[in-house]
Amino acid sequence: MGNAILDMTTPIILAALGGLFTELGGVLNIALEGLMLVGAFAAILITEFTGSTLLGTMGAALAGISLAYIFGFITLRFRANIFITGLGANLFALGITNYLSSIIFGTKGVIHSPEFPSLLRIGNYNLFLFAAILSTIITVFIINKTVFGLRLRATGYNASVSLVRGVDSYSIQMKSLLISGALSGLGGAALSLRLGAYVPNMTAGRGWIALVAIYLGRKHPIGIFITCLILAGAEYFSNAAQGMFTIPSDILLAFPYLITLTGMIIFSFINRTLEK
């Protein structure tokens, strides 16, 4: 049970940590979903051709970084509305994976081959879990103990003031976007490599769940880690309920959204009550 929950939550933790960097830098990154998706696709594509899940994982991070760069370049340099360009990045991810999948694999559907290498595990735990734990610790360190972390938070707090103080907010925000691309890409790889297959739109809202987890985790890496575990736990138990009550699969697929939404409503309710 614990193992299944950890496997479910790892991709979301990675993406949420990525989103934390952009959030602290004052950028609401609704592109996490798309960044994860290109990562998930690249991981399978590259592993398929090289036979190495390590190269596949690196490719996933690179794919996330590339899309984040396009997204950041347009948003920051053309001064575009980040919510709209973020939607653009999500749709771009759907479109480009669909295109490449049909050109390279001749299918718009599931990509899977029987001799696909299985993912490395230490004991019962998959390697991405360790990557997520390590990333959480490193994130705590970067945010609190480095110059970059300080500048990042300053930019998020007030971009104009930090600019006057000599902080290049463009470069800081760009870097935070690239970090979110890398981590979300890894999250995508954690998703597809564990399954050993790519399924169209397989992120299925996880990027959005990650986004909510940032708020519920009070914008702190460890808070985010715990929030992701709780959300995944709730999803696990609702899935387990399927066995008992034979709930149709379509309704099960609605659960992650409803659970996250419920978490969000409770959170905002508590916040509002505390304010008063």
Next chain:
Amino acid sequence: MNSVSGSSIKTVAVTLVAAVSIPVILLALSSEDPLQSITFFFTGPFQSTYNLGNMLDNTAMLILTGLGMSIAFRAGTFNLGGEGQVYAGAITAVIISLNIGNTAGFTGIVIVLTAGLLTGALIAGISGFLKKQWNTDELISTFLLSGAIIHLTDFLIANPFRDRSSFLISTEKIPEKLFLYKLMGSSHLNISFFLSIAAVFLAYIFLFKSTTGYEIRLTGLNRKFVEYGGIPYKRHLVIPMLISGGMYGLAGSFSVLGNFHMGIKGFTAGLGWNGIAVTLIAGNNPIFIIPGALIFAYLEAGTEVAMIHSDLSFEFSNLIKAVIFFLITAKRFKLRRKVTLG
């Protein structure tokens, strides 16, 4: 919250050129006969009354969804749940149609359309209410709610209302007396086209000639100012949501009565995001929604025809939308960096 303002003509022009070049480039790269595919892309929508009629029917749906979104944007709110709202409106229309028995013709149609509209309004209204009550971010809540609703609608079509004799995952056909009157041969074009144009003028009058419309626009421009000026701005977090969700629900029920005549799994997919694209092209101005919807419907129809006549099978639609979303809100197109305040 960054509200979405209208774009300059230059930005719209650059965006549209980029949006058109995406299918052209991809067809040139991947088609076995690029020239033929590209020709089909540009001329396809006008080659038959069937293609033309379908394009215009799609335009009508885009006008409604675009209008809904433009009112949300005008008020400074985001509604990212269009996909779920249009799908839920459509399935409500199907279920009501299958159950109103002998309520024939006009009355029946009005009941079905109202039900679809209310369903969309209710779903979006929940997010508006949450925003008003506890300041729950509507950008995320609309999306999450819509994600859940899509799966629940899938369930309704695949299980309780499924027509087991059909090869598709679909419901039974609705009674013929509820079909909307068709305007162009065998194409899907129907009277909902005129109704959607009428909706444009209603939306224009509402936004620019009514007090509520004025207050909504003001809320979108500066929420603090509105609060200070004593306008009950909290209401304006809910009303635009109800309207935009209602338009989406209405579009869903129109597509059932006018086009599909049954519920099919995923049949309205894409309309939600398309509505956002249309309103952005139109700069949130109701009147410009008509040309905006036409342009977008033309792009969609062109790629569809090009695909049918080629060896390719991928979908352009998301890439075209991606390019539009990437560029349409750009304030400038300078590739070189310049550090400025603001």
